[in-house]
Amino acid sequence: NAGVTQTPKFRVLKTGQSMTLLCAQDMNHEYMYWYRQDPGMGLRLIHYSVGEGTTAKGEVPDGYNVSRLKKQNFLLGLESAAPSQTSVYFCASSTRDRGTGELFFGEGSRLTVL
Amino acid sequence: EDKVVQSPLSLVVHEGDTVTLNCSYEVTNFRSLLWYKQEKKAPTFLFMLTSSGIEKKSGRLSSILDKKELFSILNITATQTGDSAIYLCAVGGFGNEKLTFGTGTRLTIIP
Numbered sequence: 001n002a003g004v005t006q007t008p009k010f011r012v013l014k015t016g017q018s019m020t021l022l023c024a025q026d027m028n029h030e031y032m033y034w035y036r037q038d039p040g041m042g043l044r045l046i047h048y049s050v051g052e053g054t055t056a057k058g059e060v061p062d063g064y065n066v067s068r069l070k071k072q073n074f075l076l077g078l079e080s081a082a083p084s085q086t087s088v089y090f091c092a093s094s095t096r097d098r099g100t101g102e103l104f105f106g107e108g109s110r111l112t113v114l
Numbered sequence: 115e116d117k118v119v120q121s122p123l124s125l126v127v128h129e130g131d132t133v134t135l136n137c138s139y140e141v142t143n144f145r146s147l148l149w150y151k152q153e154k155k156a157p158t159f160l161f162m163l164t165s166s167g168i169e170k171k172s173g174r175l176s177s178i179l180d181k182k183e184l185f186s187i188l189n190i191t192a193t194q195t196g197d198s199a200i201y202l203c204a205v206g207g208f209g210n211e212k213l214t215f216g217t218g219t220r221l222t223i224i225p
Contacts, residue, residue: 042217050211101146105156
């Protein structure tokens with residue numbers, strides 16, 4: 001069972017470069033989320049999607065864009081990376097019936113911006 | 115804005131001790147409170163609580179919710195080194211498709 005898969009798992013960028021993190025889930029979940037985790041800050045929601053073709057802002061959306069062109073994929077883009085975006089990024093998914101229930105997480109993507 | 119506060123921020127105990135982790139919250143139209151355990155990588159689900167006063171239990175871990183006082187506790191009895199982790203609390207509300215997480219409690223068990 002693949003569950004939620006994130007790629008890449010590690011990436012080092014220079015300030016100003018762009019990149020895309022890919023999240024793929026094979027559980028046919030309607031809801032998908034991108035969180036970032038920083039020391040002492042817990043998990044903070046960046047953007048989320050409640051279905052194919054929809055996206056919405058979370059609590060820390062600035063500097064990020066997302067797209068959900070296919071139900072199983074949720075992409076997180078950084079157009080011009082900044083050192084403040086150095087973090088561990090987690091993708092998660094859940095069913096519509098449990099929209100505020102159990103989240104299934106990917107294993108995380110560690111991004112360093114120099 | 116929904117808010118979750120966990121305490122303590124970190125805790126160090128000896129193997130065999132019992133620990134209690136706290137989570138207080140503010141959320142509009144409360145629907146659920148969830149506990150996750152995070153070791154090296156992704157958080158893993160422990161419990162979801164929706165009703166006040168009903169204890170959820172899994173082995174040495176248990177959790178209870180008090181909707182009147184807006185808090186939950188997670189108890190771990192007879193702790194083992196494998197319990198060392200960050201424990202995350204999250205809440206969600208009806209009409210809100212997302213969870214709000216606390217900053218977590220880092221638990222360290224000394225052999």
